[in-house]
Amino acid sequence: MTYFTHLTDRAVIxxxxxxxxxxxxxxxxxxxxTVEPGKAVWAALLTPQGRWKxxxxxxxxxxxxxxxxxxxxxxxxxxxxxxxxxxxRSDVSIQETRLVVHAAWGGLPDVATVENxxxxxxxxxPEAGWRLLMLEPSAAAKADAATxxxxxxVLGLPDGVRDCEAEKTLLLEANFDLLNGVSWTKGCxxxxxxxxxxxxxxxxxxxxxxxxxxxxxxxxGTAVTADGREIGQIRSSHDHCGLAFLKPDSVDLHLEAEGHxxxxxxxxxxxxxxxAEKNSQAAGLGEVSP
Numbered sequence: 710m711t712y713f714t715h716l717t718d719r720a721v722i723x724x725x726x727x728x729x730x731x732x733x734x735x736x737x738x739x740x741x742x743t744v745e746p747g748k749a750v751w752a753a754l755l756t757p758q759g760r761w762k763x764x765x766x767x768x769x770x771x772x773x774x775x776x777x778x779x780x781x782x783x784x785x786x787x788x789x790x791x792x793x794x795x796x797x798r799s800d801v802s803i804q805e806t807r808l809v810v811h812a813a814w815g816g817l818p819d820v821a822t823v824e825n826x827x828x829x830x831x832x833x834x835p836e837a838g839w840r841l842l843m844l845e846p847s848a849a850a851k852a853d854a855a856t857x858x859x860x861x862x863v864l865g866l867p868d869g870v871r872d873c874e875a876e877k878t879l880l881l882e883a884n885f886d887l888l889n890g891v892s893w894t895k896g897c898x899x900x901x902x903x904x905x906x907x908x909x910x911x912x913x914x915x916x917x918x919x920x921x922x923x924x925x926x927x928x929x930g931t932a933v934t935a936d937g938r939e940i941g942q943i944r945s946s947h948d949h950c951g952l953a954f955l956k957p958d959s960v961d962l963h964l965e966a967e968g969h970x971x972x973x974x975x976x977x978x979x980x981x982x983x984x985a986e987k988n989s990q991a992a993g994l995g996e997v998s999p
Contacts, residue, residue: 711816712838712860714852719810720782721842722789725775726801733767733776736795736899738880740892746771749779749829749840751890753869753880754791759903761878763788764869764890766840768829777827779810779840781870809846812857814838822849833888834978836864855947862950865919865976871929871945872917872952880904881913882954887978915954917944919976924969926951933971935962943971950974 724733734741739752746769753764765780780788785805792803817823817839831837867883885891886908907913926946933941933953941955943966964971
């Protein structure tokens with residue numbers, strides 16, 4: 710079954726000019742040089758200390774030399790202002806557009822529906838589906854935002870503005886390394902030192918993990934406990950499904966939030982790193998301090 714929805718909480722920024730690739734390459738966590746028509750990257754903008762500030766998809770416009778940033782609408786003005794401050798003598802222009810963002814999964818809508826859209830696979834996971842940039846909301850987009858939210862939560866995909874803590878969360882805590890959001894081979898970018906040090910030296914103290922509960926999950930920021938001690942925190946959720954920051958060695962414990970049982974639902978793509986981090990912790994390896 711094909712699901713198709715208009716993501717009303719997304720906006721699109723255009724970055725034009727001869728230096729557009731080089732400009733973004735020096736600022737974001739992923740390799741902008743790999744972006745081409747039909748292939749997007751998911752990337753983050755960090756503070757100089759390596760903490761999450763924003764994340765977005767970077768998409769090539771197939772009709773003109775332009776990079777399009779699919780971002781949270783609540784962050785679009787901040788991103789335009791922040792990127793503009795770094796422009797200096799670079800030949801780039803940065804403006805918000807009127808393009809709207811759609812998502813599809815389970816299959817693409819019919820050809821007529823997507824004829825004038827810019828369509829790219831979601832680069833995080835194949836199961837995530839596609840991102841579509843369109844001139845106006847499509848009448849064929851019948852799935853609502855809640856259906857998409859449940860889709861991403863079940864897959865374990867973070868929504869940056871809801872799941873990351875601004876100027877606090879490290880990229881590996883939010884699984885950017887496991888979801889194709891970081892390049893380890895590109896040149897320097899803002900916040901790279903902390904990101905690389907976390908990756909090469911240490912054990913991540915917490916990871917964003919899909920969780921489920923028989924009760925409706927409580928508000929973001931609610932403590933997750935095991936035997937009375939706090940070992941994590943609820944982030945975004947929809948009804949009984951959500952995401953939570955948890956310590957790597959806690960997923961097998963009896964977890965609760967506000968007195969209700971919380972059960973981690975570790976996805977396949979996460980299982981390998983979970984096992985490695987638990988083994989490292991058992992071996993007494995040091996952690997990278999936040």
